[in-house]
Amino acid sequence: MIWAYPNVSLLSILAVIFSLLYAVYLYRFYIINKKLKVKTHRLFLKMGLRVLYFLLFLVALAGPSVGNATKEIKQEGKDIFIAIDLSQSMNAQDIGPSRLQRVKFELKNLVKNFSTDRIGLIIFSSEAFVQCPLTFDQNVLQLHLDGLHTNLVPNYGTDIAAPLTLAIQKFKTDENQDPKSKSIVLISDGENFGDNLNAIIDNMKEEGIRVFSLGVGTEKGSTIPKGNGIIMDKNSNGPAISKLSSNTLKRIASETNGQYFEISDDAQEIPQLITTIEKVEGTVTGSRTVEASANKYFYFLLAALGLALLDMILPLRTISM
Known part of the structure; x- marks a missing residue:
């Protein structure tokens, strides 16, 4: 796989920001967990969903190119x-x-x-x-x-x-x-x-x-x-x-x-x-022949948007009533 925009610094900064924000979210859950009865497996499911589509966003941003082709x-x-x-x-x-x-x-x-x-x-x-x-x-x-x-x-x-x-x-x-x-x-x-x-x-x-x-x-x-x-x-x-x-x-x-x-x-x-x-x-x-590959970022972006939309319209309850 070839990366069209392999900007490691930018991806690292975005990953750090996400990690810090999510750490704040987990800390808030920890405080709530001490006072209320919370089903932790639902939290882990929600956290896994968000981590997954965030990683897909990063992959799409890097511009993955798959396959080999030649162009004159x-x-x-x-x-x-x-x-x-x-x-x-x-x-x-x-x-x-x-x-x-x-x-x-x-x-x-x-x-x-x-x-x-x-x-x-x-x-x-x-x-x-x-x-x-x-x-x-x-x-x-x-x-x-x-x-x-x-x-x-x-x-x-x-x-x-x-x-x-x-x-x-x-x-x-x-x-x-x-x-x-x-x-x-x-x-x-x-x-x-x-x-x-x-x-x-x-x-x-x-x-x-x-x-x-x-x-x-x-x-x-x-x-x-x-x-x-x-x-x-x-x-x-x-x-x-x-x-x-x-x-x-x-x-x-x-x-x-x-x-x-x-x-x-x-x-x-x-x-x-x-x-x-x-x-x-x-x-x-x-004329000269060069190698060319197709940028497939759209598929990763589409999957990430789908999971993000699912996260918004089907919220997982973390606190039992």
């Missing part, structure tokens, strides 16, 4: 590149404390949900760079996420095609060529000054790479902080206003069989993004 567990693999826009517009504060700071906070929770998958990190603005290659190491990923800021990349506009091209290249040249599900989480405010998206989307479709895009910002937008001031628009000589532009992000997601999500004042769709990626069927890379 399939190991599935997903490779996920997270591409994060680090252009200056990600410092906009239409989402508090800023677009980038909010993304960093949300990504820490997202990464934790995929501890059995390989995750890589790509940063981009006008150019794209691999900040962290595909890895299972959660600590390394969290460290890189903590260090993200907009000065890590050149800022001459935003080219959404750049991180997608780099992710495709890294998927193709990865040393581990085991067949796996490949996905890209594209995070941006949607402003795009690049081109050549059509050819890149066609390439991703051929490679079976899905893009789950995450738009960050609001339609109203806000100014972009820079040092102690704000970024100015050279054309209007007024403050530059950055707004969420979701069209390109929606198109990329739709044409690669992915999905579009959003973080704004009205939408907080990170949980939906996590759920959707979890539903993506990973490629089976192997």
Whole structure:
């Protein structure tokens, strides 16, 4: 027999408490016995009944598992590149404390949900760079996420095609060529000054790479902080206003069989993004057989409850009238 919760300390404490309480009960009976005529065999019968169902409660609490069985567990693999826009517009504060700071906070929770998958990190603005290659190491990923800021990349506009091209290249040249599900989480405010998206989307479709895009910002937008001031628009000589532009992000997601999500004042769709990626069927890379046994605590619990109920509805008289 296997015990699912063999907490000896807890069981011992419960047994001691029961023993102390029952000792008080027996002492009270001893006092009564000195004054009244009591049939002791009835007391022993009642005491035996209570001890029995208390022991059954303890057995049920320990979770007895009976029988041996084997179960095949399939190991599935997903490779996920997270591409994060680090252009200056990600410092906009239409989402508090800023677009980038909010993304960093949300990504820490997202990464934790995929501890059995390989995750890589790509940063981009006008150019794209691999900040962290595909890895299972959660600590390394969290460290890189903590260090993200907009000065890590050149800022001459935003080219959404750049991180997608780099992710495709890294998927193709990865040393581990085991067949796996490949996905890209594209995070941006949607402003795009690049081109050549059509050819890149066609390439991703051929490679079976899905893009789950995450738009960050609001339609109203806000100014972009820079040092102690704000970024100015050279054309209007007024403050530059950055707004969420979701069209390109929606198109990329739709044409690669992915999905579009959003973080704004009205939408907080990170949980939906996590759920959707979890539903993506990973490629089976192997399987292993483990021993399994069924927890039979319910039968012991049911027997204990039955005896306790019998004790309540059919009380045994300990004092003869």
